[in-house]
Amino acid sequence: MSSTKCFCSLCFLVLFVLGTSCDYQPYKQGKNLYTFYCATCHMDDGSGLKGLYPPLAKADYLAKNQDYLACIIRYGLSDSIQVNQKTYNQAMPGVKDLNEVQITNVINYVNHAWGNDLQHVKVVDIQKSLKNCKGQ
Amino acid sequence: MNKYFFAISIIAFGLLFGCTKEKGKLPVMGFKDVIDGKTVYQSIPDFSFIDQDSNIVTNQTFKDQVYIVDVFFTHCPTICPKVKKQMLRIYDKYLNDDRVSMISHSIDTPRDTIPRLKDYANKLEIDSKKWHLVTGDKEKLYEMADNYFITALEDDSVDGGYDHSPTIILVDQNRLVRAHANGMDPDEVDDFMDKIDRLLIDNSTEE
Numbered sequence: 015m016s017s018t019k020c021f022c023s024l025c026f027l028v029l030f031v032l033g034t035s036c037d038y039q040p041y042k043q044g045k046n047l048y049t050f051y052c053a054t055c056h057m058d059d060g061s062g063l064k065g066l067y068p069p070l071a072k073a074d075y076l077a078k079n080q081d082y083l084a085c086i087i088r089y090g091l092s093d094s095i096q097v098n099q100k101t102y103n104q105a106m107p108g109v110k111d112l113n114e115v116q117i118t119n120v121i122n123y124v125n126h127a128w129g130n131d132l133q134h135v136k137v138v139d140i141q142k143s144l145k146n147c148k149g150q
Numbered sequence: 151m152n153k154y155f156f157a158i159s160i161i162a163f164g165l166l167f168g169c170t171k172e173k174g175k176l177p178v179m180g181f182k183d184v185i186d187g188k189t190v191y192q193s194i195p196d197f198s199f200i201d202q203d204s205n206i207v208t209n210q211t212f213k214d215q216v217y218i219v220d221v222f223f224t225h226c227p228t229i230c231p232k233v234k235k236q237m238l239r240i241y242d243k244y245l246n247d248d249r250v251s252m253i254s255h256s257i258d259t260p261r262d263t264i265p266r267l268k269d270y271a272n273k274l275e276i277d278s279k280k281w282h283l284v285t286g287d288k289e290k291l292y293e294m295a296d297n298y299f300i301t302a303l304e305d306d307s308v309d310g311g312y313d314h315s316p317t318i319i320l321v322d323q324n325r326l327v328r329a330h331a332n333g334m335d336p337d338e339v340d341d342f343m344d345k346i347d348r349l350l351i352d353n354s355t356e357e
Contacts, residue, residue, distance in 0.1 A: 055231045063231050064238070065273035104273070107227065 044123025047116055051109050052124075060128040066104050068097040071128035080133060083124075084117050084140045085147035114140050176320075176345055178355050179299060179327040191355065193325040194297050199255070199284035202267040207253065207282045209325065216349055217251040219319040220333055221295060221302050223258030224270045227309050229316045233333035234274065237318065241281055243343060249350055252281040257295075257302045257312050259288045298327060320346060323353055 039045065049058065052070075056062055060071030070076055075097040076083070090108035094101055112120065118140045125132035180192035198208045218240055222230040237252065244250035256262035267283040285291075295302035298319045305313040320329040320342065328349055331342035 053232075054228055057232070057235060063235055064275050066234075066270070067231060 041119065041123035041126060043116065044119035044121070045127075047112065047120050048123050048127075051112070052120070055106075060124070060130075065100065065102065068095065068100070068102045070124050071130060073097050076124065076130070077132055080125075080135070081143055081146075083121050084114075084143040087112065087117050087120060088144065089147055114144065117144075173348065175352055175354060176322075176328045176349055179330070189355075191326050194294075194321060194327070197290065197294060199282075199286035199291075200264060201278060201282040201284045202264060202271040203278045204264055205278075205282075207284050211282070212251050212253075212321075214323055215249055215251045216323060216328075216346065216353075217253055217321050218346070219253050219255070219298055219321060220317070221255045221257055221298075221300065221314045223256050223310065223312055224262050224266055225258060225310055226312070229314075229334060233316045233318065236333050236336060236339045237281075238274070238276075239336075239339060240318075240343060240346070241276060244346070245277075245280060247350075250346065254281070254283045255291055255294055255302075256283065256285045257291055257314060259285055259291065299330070318342065320349065322349055324355070326355065 055067040056070050057067075060069055060073075062069035068075065075095060079086075086106070086108075088108050088110065090106045092105040094103040096102075114137055118135055118137045121135050121140070124130065125134070178191045182192065183190045194209070196209055198206055201207050218237070220233055220237055222233065237254070241252060256267065262285050264285065267285060271278060271281070271283050292302055295314070298317075298321075300315045300317045300319065302312070302314040304311065316333045317330050318333040318339070319327055322328050329342060329345040331338040333339065
């Protein structure tokens with residue numbers, strides 16, 4: 015009887031560990047900020063909206079413009095851009111509320127969400143990027 | 151042992167029938183009255199708006215069709231894109247079904263001119279025969295919100311300057327509002343599409 019109990023508790027333990035490890039989410043703040051500030055247009059799954067809002071999931075523009083992402087998030091974008099061979103020209107408003115750490119967290123979330131596998135950025139990188147924003 | 155059998159039966163029963171979809175007639179929303187023994191429902195009054203192709207859209211445009219409605223504006227920085235994403239799911243599902251049409255009312259009449267709506271429609275990649283983005287007399291647009299039992303109002307304190315609900319509305323062939331859904335919630339929109347299917351099978355209202 016006690017061996018059955020032992021086996022049962024072991025099973026539960028294994029299930030518990032599996033359950034919690036699957037829940038592991040390394041970019042928590044980035045994800046929350048993304049959901050609040052970005053997902054309304056770029057969607058929770060990073061798919062964007064047709065020709066209106068470009069995707070962030072598997073987007074070549076995201077990979078090619080890593081140094082400018084912080085500027086785009088803070089100051090917005092009004093140029094016409096090419097994302098995965100498609101042109102987008104809907105202006106994006108900047109998000110002035112986010113500080114450098116928060117911007118770093120958003121970028122790290124986006125860089126690793128929805129199948130994206132891009133670089134990890136550090137706060138110092140973001141500070142450097144923000145000093146070189148165009149027209150600011 | 152009997153107890154266990156009983157408990158398992160209840161759970162099995164719940165699983166079997168808890169997941170079955172609702173069937174039968176859809177309810178009619180709004181007030182109703184009985185005149186000469188007949189039930190008369192609150193219905194969508196005559197309307198006339200202009201769409202992205204400068205075509206006039208009236209009740210006749212949707213003759214013998216059911217149609218899906220939402221309220222938006224093209225500069226909307228908050229809920230509209232998510233609602234549009236869900237409206238696009240509905241659009242894709244019924245694209246080749248002539249019994250179904252769609253209409254989106256812009257409530258930002260000063261900024262959402264016809265060229266602006268056309269540009270938005272092009273970017274959404276939608277067919278203007280299937281999905282009309284309309285503008286028109288401001289007061290009439292706001293009146294329509296009341297007819298659909300939803301909220302839409304000007305409010306400078308909210309982002310974008312207009313406060314409106316993310317509700318999508320199903321109107322039947324007889325101008326009656328038959329269903330609502332939260333247009334930001336994919337699960338609710340799944341249910342909503344089931345309701346469209348039910349309405350297409352059985353349009354009658356008798357209870």
